[in-house]
Amino acid sequence: MRTSIATVSLSGSLTEKLTAASRAGFDGVEIFENDLLASPLTPEEIRARCADLGLTIDLYQPMRDVEALPEEEFARALRRARHKFELMRRLGTDTVLVCSSVSPHAVDDDDLAAGQLSRLADLAREHGVRVAYEALAWGRHISTWDHAWRVVESADHPALGTCLDSFHILSRGSEPKDLGGIADIPGEKIFFLQLADAPLLAMDVLQWSRHYRCFPGQGGFDVAGLLRHVLRAGYTGPLSLEVFNDVFRQSEAGPTAVDARRSLLTLQESVGLAAPPAPAAPTGVAFAELVTPDAAPVSAVLGALGFARTARHRGKPVDLWERGEARVLVNTGPAERREGTRLAAVGLESPDPRGAARRAEALLAPVLPRRRAPGDAPLEAVAAPDGTELFFCATGRPGLPDWRADFEDTGVVADADADADAVAEAEADAAWRVDHLSLTQPWHQFDEAALFHRGVLGLRPQESVDVADPYGLLRSRAVSTDDGAVRIVLTVGAAPTDDTAHAQHIALATDDVVAAARAYRAAGGTLLPIPANYYDDLAARFEFADGELETYRELGILYDRDGYGEFRHCYTHTVGRLFFELVQRDGGHRGYGAANAPVRLAAQHAARGLTGG
């Protein structure tokens, strides 16, 4: 099916919006009236611009307060309509959106509404225009899709049909299972379909609609369920996104349009209208790659954490550090040194690296060009919305090229220290893996990131949580595989300028965080100091075995508990924009320490104050 997007969904001038929609691969646009009014282009020029860009103009919108009016006001509405139909002829578009009246003068009289819509349709037909009538969720007398359809049906006019809008239908609490009647509308009478999602908020529906809509898959609506009903009705028009969102209004139009198209592709896939390569969810984290202008500080932390520098890339200044199944690459390549120490890439263990990359590409993830030296393993990589490079790769799996083939052993063996504790150590090592990665998202791309990780990588998003930083409220949302083998925490600051959330981190799982923290300290590592007041509060909230709390207090270990099990964790100091977390997750605990995050964030602010960094 053809895809379309309303210009109001994108930021910028009309020209910028059209260009972005075209580049992202949309087939057409809805022209939002205010975008046209504010444009210096004439309607003819807009028509030509769209044609040049390969875009059709699928809808002109909106016309308001047209039906169920006293005759004198209806006459004024017809006068306005005549002007707009003439404008549509100049634009070269043949469908106009009419929203149900919100006028205080509108009358609760379906016959009057049908009669006036029919007269409007007469006028429209003279101009070669079709009228798509839509129920606004806050319409004065007509506010539901079925009510609007009954009025259209009784008007029985060839130039009058209905427009269905997922926001207006689903925001009223309708479940798709209650929407079976949509399939009974003759498909050719559904003149248009507008798609939007929204987070589930208990708020005034008009404000909700104007500020918080988002692209399908980014909110809480079952847009796919609704779409199935509409397809069953026989609708063949475009799938068009109409989204009002305060964040998108401020975001660059180009990336927003790509995000929008990815949303539609994912939606089309879920109802069988598109078949990109099937998802192949990752089965683990193969490696995390840090870039740094100076390897020494981060190498010191890794060393103290018990990692060994086991290999070095054959052609690039990249070291491989390992402990158990946890692998960290430290890259000091010249092109990567500009932004200080940061987490730049993630290797995802993939059952089908090639297929995963093909899916990512089909879902509009930018494929990264890899300058490969002869003999290098072919690594499939795409960029996430935050710029993190995602590699789809295999570690020691038969039949698949191993990414480590490009590395040359240093002779240091990761899992066997030569000292007396070697066996115990090797056992402890076996439990080490990456528990989760925490990636700071650009403010404008938080919703996009969750959709990306779900659609492209097949990860499941959890609920967003608010986290109180001393200097603002952060939002945090985890995406993970069902078995927890891959967990990524997406975090965003309170506002575009907020830099409190800018540190990323790598959380390393161990089966004994106390031993790991002690060993790290003994090796010269420094742990983030946690205030004593926190432990007094733990004592009030939980009962601990003798000495347990004192151990946590001594080391700065934080504690949480959920219905599944326990979570113990502590933090290294921050190097550049990065720190490490040590995590012990018992009994299937599902959280990430959100309850402790305010204390951790305050401690990090305090530590930064002390070091002046």
Added chain:
Amino acid sequence: MRTSIATVSLSGSLTEKLTAASRAGFDGVEIFENDLLASPLTPEEIRARCADLGLTIDLYQPMRDVEALPEEEFARALRRARHKFELMRRLGTDTVLVCSSVSPHAVDDDDLAAGQLSRLADLAREHGVRVAYEALAWGRHISTWDHAWRVVESADHPALGTCLDSFHILSRGSEPKDLGGIADIPGEKIFFLQLADAPLLAMDVLQWSRHYRCFPGQGGFDVAGLLRHVLRAGYTGPLSLEVFNDVFRQSEAGPTAVDARRSLLTLQESVGLAAPPAPAAPTGVAFAELVTPDAAPVSAVLGALGFARTARHRGKPVDLWERGEARVLVNTGPAERREGTRLAAVGLESPDPRGAARRAEALLAPVLPRRRAPGDAPLEAVAAPDGTELFFCATGRPGLPDWRADFEDTGVVADADADADAVAEAEADAAWRVDHLSLTQPWHQFDEAALFHRGVLGLRPQESVDVADPYGLLRSRAVSTDDGAVRIVLTVGAAPTDDTAHAQHIALATDDVVAAARAYRAAGGTLLPIPANYYDDLAARFEFADGELETYRELGILYDRDGYGEFRHCYTHTVGRLFFELVQRDGGHRGYGAANAPVRLAAQHAARGLTGG
């Protein structure tokens, strides 16, 4: 009465919060538990810090899920409480806030609730603590002030009283007239009073409470009406602000604390608890002062607008430009040249300049030091929250020093050109005045600014309106005198980084905007071009006399209409961060052209693109 503020209302570390509260003149604080947990200071150190800062700790808060629980859970709650009472002893505070249970295990049994609160109060009394029990608006079984009070009354324990919170009471839609029962509570049983305001939003009350509270006078609640009932009850404790607000969380603690104290002072005045110098609302705009590194471009615009350079300051590089009652100062002083051309000061015609300044000072407006040359008129001035200097002054009024005394005539007379149209021109001149000033607000200070202009200047705030800029949604709120003699439009961008709203403007009223626009063009001025599509839309919406619309189209004049009358306006090009608007306001029109603002903003973006500025 003593004033207090909850630490959660301010941004930063606990130390920063305490310092800000003390500097703003609060007598005490409520310590929010999470602020304590995250602080590296011990309770004893916090106590000492507060004492050093002259702050009492009036409340420790909150304790949750204590009452109406199964016995086993209540035992755990008592265990937690014992720890907290011990902590409070170390802190040196004697009142704890207990919120009504939200636990799914809580039972709907007032006797059980009263019994358990009584047992909690027994334990509290042993530690010298008083329990202030408050109904959360979303409490599971107890969610109203009167229900909470009935439970406290039936428990009848000397260490148990109630805490009243204006948010929890007024967010449930209670009108103060329905709250007369509050006055019947024995005053000594109201252990604490927490004050917050909030905008009237139809949304989930928990989200509303956690993100959108604001200081009294900044929202839509009748906090003063509630306070009167509480005072009638005989309450003598502190007036304490407890505000959760996403913006305040990100704002510097110092200015927020001053804003908070100003809010309380205004509230205290409104219920007769404080008597700052009475307000003396301004009666007009005496002048607008621009600062600029280069007077030529803005002087050219003023000249083309028909202003005459009538006088020059005796001691500073400041020119006075006049047309009718509109006066603009152009200041090229070296200290003022850094930020380009901008609106830096406003002279407000005041019936009592001295009194107005004393009131502003009493309401914590920073009084500006004026380095005056001998003989200069004494000018009273304070700074608004956005940094704009506000002068309280008199223009040609007997018995008051005239601010123009510092200026020396240039010999040019404003109101009498030598040409043939002199008489008509002079008549037209008489109508010229400043219609309104549009001031861009720092993102964090929008609510503060409205309260400042209301409390300090006696202006009345109108509703906030959203204005769609192509690159984000702006918010705009007018404050004005009832007769419209002074109108200021406060505008704020969509986010802290948003620079789309950064142009300020001076709107000049004339009684013939067409003539004024033509004369300006004839004198070489350029008007902001408005797209033709806008006029096609006007033709669809309104009927005009023959030729009228063509005139608007030719000149770029925008048009609006409300229930009172008509509004015609057009814009000059932008110089630095400033532009001028010409306004013709007929029949008592009350608006500011908000409906046309999206078209104007898009046109300004387009013009900027063309000039590369």
